[in-house]
Amino acid sequence: MDLRLSGEVLGAGGFVEGRVDLSGGRIVGAGGGRDVDLSGFWILPGLVDAHGDGFERHLAPRRGAMRDLGQGLMACDAELAASGITTAVLAQFFSWEGGMRGPDFAQRFLEALERTPMATAIFPQLRLETHLLDEYSRFAAVVAAHDVPYVVFNDHLPHTALAKGKRPPRLTGQALKSGRSPEAHLALLEEMFTRRGEVPGRVAALARDLRARGVHLGSHDDRDAAAREGWRAAGVSICEFPETRAAAEAAREGGDFIVLGAPNIVRGGSHSGNVAAADLVEAGLCDALASDYHYPAPVQAVFRLVEDGVCDFQAAWRLVSEGPARMLGLRDRGRIAPGLRADLVVIDPQTKRVGATFVAGRVSHMTGRVAERFMR
Incomplete structure (x- = not known):
């Protein structure tokens, strides 16, 4: 899937409010995929x-x-x-x-x-x-x-x-x-x-x-x-x-x-x-x-x-x-960086629960409030 995930992203310098673009199973610098608002959630490698x-x-x-x-x-x-x-x-x-x-x-x-x-x-x-x-x-x-x-x-x-x-x-x-x-x-x-x-x-x-x-x-x-x-x-x-x-x-x-x-x-x-x-x-x-x-x-x-x-x-x-x-x-x-595989996990920092897991850009797991964001 081509996606644009927005939330708190863990990068080389720590957490920042940002966006991770996924296309073709990879993390890309800028993509045109569907926007998914994950504000309040952590996007991690x-x-x-x-x-x-x-x-x-x-x-x-x-x-x-x-x-x-x-x-x-x-x-x-x-x-x-x-x-x-x-x-x-x-x-x-x-x-x-x-x-x-x-x-x-x-x-x-x-x-x-x-x-x-x-x-x-x-x-x-x-x-x-x-x-x-x-x-x-x-x-x-x-x-x-x-x-x-x-x-x-x-x-x-x-x-x-x-x-x-x-x-x-x-x-x-x-x-x-x-x-x-x-x-x-x-x-x-x-x-x-x-x-x-x-x-x-x-x-x-x-x-x-x-x-x-x-x-x-x-x-x-x-x-x-x-x-x-x-x-x-x-x-x-x-x-x-x-x-x-x-x-x-x-x-x-x-x-x-x-x-x-x-x-x-x-x-x-x-x-x-x-x-x-x-x-x-x-x-x-x-x-x-x-x-x-x-x-x-x-x-x-x-x-x-x-x-x-x-x-x-x-x-x-x-x-x-x-x-x-x-x-x-x-x-x-x-790591989360352009050119790498889109292997990501989304976590709710309040419950510490894994809400979504992506392997090479494909969903392997999705549940709860994170799933609701994707279904909007």
Whole structure:
């Protein structure tokens, strides 16, 4: 659509009363589209969500995945749009945990994503469990076949319990989700643990091959500075959800990108006792706030940061728009400027509710008083 939206526009210098012209899916300097008066509302760059796995509940609202993953993905698409997200990274496990996190399901997920029409711009991320050594060749083939642009390395193996020869916590429930017996699941964990010495070399080789393909590489839950420096040495330049300030500081000193969880800010801290994301934001140790497991969280986190005096609105919004876009190499979005994609979100500052979301100039969500303005 060709539109001329008038309201409070968030630009490079903050909010100004102004106009945003949309034509051909882009923001243009001056257009002749229909005028829409959005006075009293904020017109903002669309959110770029750098990591979210909230789609899992859409694909399996009860135990066992839906037969038609496309229907679940479309439901997820609607939630993304209602949350103001215009570009979303869907983070899918490729893990020994099995079930919805196993290699077979990862392939199903990617195939469904390719054939499902989505209003939101979607990028898949595959999260490889580093100790799943026997599946590395298959993983590389899946990344190539589906042109996966983003890979993250995870390690959820219960090292402490296995090192002590103890039964890991939550073993039975985890085994049931994987479709294995508890005995078989424990045997698998123990076998992977005995081969842990092979992991660094295999990861480094895989990371080298993925970088050659232009894949963005990240690590997850870095525990300390040494862990981050090790990942950087392997060419992994994105630090997702560092568990400590030391890990985040090491990432910043090395020029790496830092992704933090928006739910951590909304909650007022980590649910697992790790460093508080708001403290890292205040220290300048954050490039992107991601939804993690709750798609409404990025907008909520922005308002929480402002209310708590951590930063101003413009700086907070940059963490959910321009920052993650830059991290992912998406230079055509994340800001409101002529020539960029018309990825926009309209918010009612009184209710803090997303009233409209535009993806490349097309409406993906519209409701309430904002919708009334468009219907006039």
